[in-house]
Amino acid sequence: MVLSVPNTVFESVPTRVIVFTGNYGSGKTEVSVNFTLGLAALESELSIVDLDVVNPYFRCREAIEPMEAAGVEVIVPRGETFASELPIILPEVKGAMTRDTGRLVLDVGGDDVGARVLSSFGPALRGDQAELLMVLNARRPFTDTVDGALRIIREIENASRLKVTGLVCNTHLMEETRVEMIQEGVELAEAVSAETGATVRFVAAMDDMAAGYIEAVGGSPPYPVLPMVRRMLPPWISPLRQGRDRFRQIGLD
Amino acid sequence: MAKKLMKGNEAIGEAAVQAGCRHYFAYPITPQTEVAEYLVRRMPEVDGVFLQAESEVAASNMLFGASAAGVRTFTSSSSPGISLMAESISYIAGAQLPVVYVNIMRGGPGLGGILPAQSDYFQATKGGGHGDYHLLVLAPSTVQEAVDHVILAFELAEKYRNPVMVLGDGMIGQMMEPVQFPAEAVTEPPDRPWATVGMKNRPQNLIRSLFLNADELEANNLELRAKYDLMERDEVRFEFYHADEEMDVMVVAYGTMARIAKTAIDALRADGVKVGLVRPISLYPFPKRAVREAAGRAKAVLVVELSTGQMVEDVEWAAPEGVPIHFFGKVGGNIPPPEDISEEISKVLGGKATPRGLYGRVEEAS
Numbered sequence: 041m042v043l044s045v046p047n048t049v050f051e052s053v054p055t056r057v058i059v060f061t062g063n064y065g066s067g068k069t070e071v072s073v074n075f076t077l078g079l080a081a082l083e084s085e086l087s088i089v090d091l092d093v094v095n096p097y098f099r100c101r102e103a104i105e106p107m108e109a110a111g112v113e114v115i116v117p118r119g120e121t122f123a124s125e126l127p128i129i130l131p132e133v134k135g136a137m138t139r140d141t142g143r144l145v146l147d148v149g150g151d152d153v154g155a156r157v158l159s160s161f162g163p164a165l166r167g168d169q170a171e172l173l174m175v176l177n178a179r180r181p182f183t184d185t186v187d188g189a190l191r192i193i194r195e196i197e198n199a200s201r202l203k204v205t206g207l208v209c210n211t212h213l214m215e216e217t218r219v220e221m222i223q224e225g226v227e228l229a230e231a232v233s234a235e236t237g238a239t240v241r242f243v244a245a246m247d248d249m250a251a252g253y254i255e256a257v258g259g260s261p262p263y264p265v266l267p268m269v270r271r272m273l274p275p276w277i278s279p280l281r282q283g284r285d286r287f288r289q290i291g292l293d
Numbered sequence: 294m295a296k297k298l299m300k301g302n303e304a305i306g307e308a309a310v311q312a313g314c315r316h317y318f319a320y321p322i323t324p325q326t327e328v329a330e331y332l333v334r335r336m337p338e339v340d341g342v343f344l345q346a347e348s349e350v351a352a353s354n355m356l357f358g359a360s361a362a363g364v365r366t367f368t369s370s371s372s373p374g375i376s377l378m379a380e381s382i383s384y385i386a387g388a389q390l391p392v393v394y395v396n397i398m399r400g401g402p403g404l405g406g407i408l409p410a411q412s413d414y415f416q417a418t419k420g421g422g423h424g425d426y427h428l429l430v431l432a433p434s435t436v437q438e439a440v441d442h443v444i445l446a447f448e449l450a451e452k453y454r455n456p457v458m459v460l461g462d463g464m465i466g467q468m469m470e471p472v473q474f475p476a477e478a479v480t481e482p483p484d485r486p487w488a489t490v491g492m493k494n495r496p497q498n499l500i501r502s503l504f505l506n507a508d509e510l511e512a513n514n515l516e517l518r519a520k521y522d523l524m525e526r527d528e529v530r531f532e533f534y535h536a537d538e539e540m541d542v543m544v545v546a547y548g549t550m551a552r553i554a555k556t557a558i559d560a561l562r563a564d565g566v567k568v569g570l571v572r573p574i575s576l577y578p579f580p581k582r583a584v585r586e587a588a589g590r591a592k593a594v595l596v597v598e599l600s601t602g603q604m605v606e607d608v609e610w611a612a613p614e615g616v617p618i619h620f621f622g623k624v625g626g627n628i629p630p631p632e633d634i635s636e637e638i639s640k641v642l643g644g645k646a647t648p649r650g651l652y653g654r655v656e657e658a659s
Contacts, residue, residue, distance in 0.1 A: 064300070064303075064327070064330075065298070065299075065300050065303075065469050151330075177298060179295075179296070179297055179298045179471075180297065180298055180299075181297055181299060181303060181307070181331070182334065184295075184297070212298065213296055213297075213298050213471045214298060214469070214470065214471055215471075216296065216471045274464070274468055275464070275549070275553055275628045275629070275630060275631075276549075276552040276553045276555070276556045276631060
């Protein structure tokens with residue numbers, strides 16, 4: 041990583057429990073995993089729950105290893121149910137939610153359908169001990185306008201019976217992201233904030249884009265910036281060495 | 294419209310809207326349910342209809358009715374759902390109606406699993422339903438291509454009055470990529486003098502696949518065959534990736550597997566290995582001539598699929614005598630990393646792999 045993660049990102053959400061929600065494909069999982077890995081450096085007791093009961097294709101389950109290596113307790117269905125489409129809520133989840141110590145990150149499934157599960161945890165998430173953060177990508181369908189984003193927020197609030205208290209700007213177009221898109225995303229989030237009262241907490245962007253954004257705003261961004269490393273990789277982008285080296289490694293050359 | 298970040302399934306739904314389709318009938322099934330989730334929001338915005346049927350059997354018969362009534366219509370499903378639709382697909386082909394099917398494949402047979410697979414190649418290209426018919430089958434390998442193929446599918450379905458299938462694996466439906474929708478995707482529908490839209494001053498139209506008279510049925514069969522001949526002449530689509538030069542190994546793959554193969558090929562070519570890829574884009578009509586011609590420039594062929602070997606049979610049929618054909622497949626929802634493919638290529642290069650024999654693998658093993 042080129043940039044270090046500023047503590048101001050974590051100071052912006054000081055509650056014990058931090059819930060990441062958002063519309064489908066807003067980047068909740070990528071943000072939760074990168075956020076958790078950063079927070080792990082500051083906290084001795086930290087857990088993350090994969091509460092995505094909607095779709096098992098791309099979940100934080102794929103990022104389990106680096107988080108466990110960082111000392112994070114990862115609460116996720118294991119074994120046979122890992123790739124099931126069953127709405128599984130592990131008993132450990134309620135335990136983690138009701139205890140008094142340690143920090144807890146929840147990665148919730150997309151849209152109101154995914155957020156409905158939160159309503160079953162009721163009191164544990166109400167009051168001042170939990171933040172409900174809405175991850176916003178202004179380049180996604182249905183959250184590309186203020187009205188669209190407000191509608192999704194209302195749907196998530198109704199389904200979860202909780203109030204969205206903070207916004208995370210995660211506007212991107214994957215490899216085709218440009219710095220201006222991040223700025224557009226911040227503007228959208230500010231407009232949404234003005235309507236809902238939920239405050240903009242931080243801006244998330246892939247490492248190089250985060251650096252570009254900070255530079256573009258003259259080195260002093262209006263909100264803390266979480267630089268991220270992409271954890272959910274498609275299978276044709278391989279982090280391993282290719283070609284001849286690989287042949288030697290497996291004894292074929 | 295600005296470039297958007299979309300899931301394959303959402304992009305498929307939007308592509309149908311952009312292509313002017315306002316009638317979507319479907320029944321949910323993983324891994325393509327987001328098509329329905331997207332359209333349940335989107336269709337009302339454009340005065341369109343999404344009707345969730347009570348089953349795939351019903352959905353596909355609704356397509357029959359809607360298409361007969363002269364409107365652009367489509368459905369999306371996944372493997373077991375397409376099996377349930379098979380009967381009506383055959384009826385629709387027999388009745389010569391334009392309908393677009395999207396199959397986001399999951400592992401099988403039976404209920405199988407929900408993870409990506411390419412094991413419906415036989416079903417899509419060789420029938421699925423009964424009788425003498427073909428679907429025109431397009432296989433995208435990116436989300437952008439899924440968009441382009443859905444738009445093209447409506448055009449081809451209407452051109453040939455034949456069902457067209459867009460065949461993607463679960464990865465195509467689930468992954469997110471930036472997509473751009475064409476500014477003018479809506480093509481003017483051709484005249485539909487056959488549609489049941491009210492007689493007015495013309496004779497009655499009857500849309501059917503039932504022809505009890507032998508000569509009438511034969512005539513319908515021959516009309517269908519004449520369309521397939523035209524498709525085989527005019528609708529063959531494929532991509533050569535370094536396949537127009539001499540190759541030590543020629544890889545054949547489609548969809549997600551072609552993408553993984555390209556990563557492996559790039560790495561090997563950087564090391565000076567002569568390897569290329571033929572990617573069939575239309576699976577029916579299969580790019581027989583292209584495979585034959587390219588295989589003539591190769592010392593060996595390696596077919597890679599997310600199945601235990603389906604398209605490989607068409608490659609064997611297409612390739613010239615004497616070129617050894619190897620196969621590598623991964624199933625169950627497991628997707629091989631590019632290294633697995635480079636490893637297979639290197640085994641072929643090093644003479645450490647056994648080609649498929651005339652009767653598959655058993656002959657070689659015994």
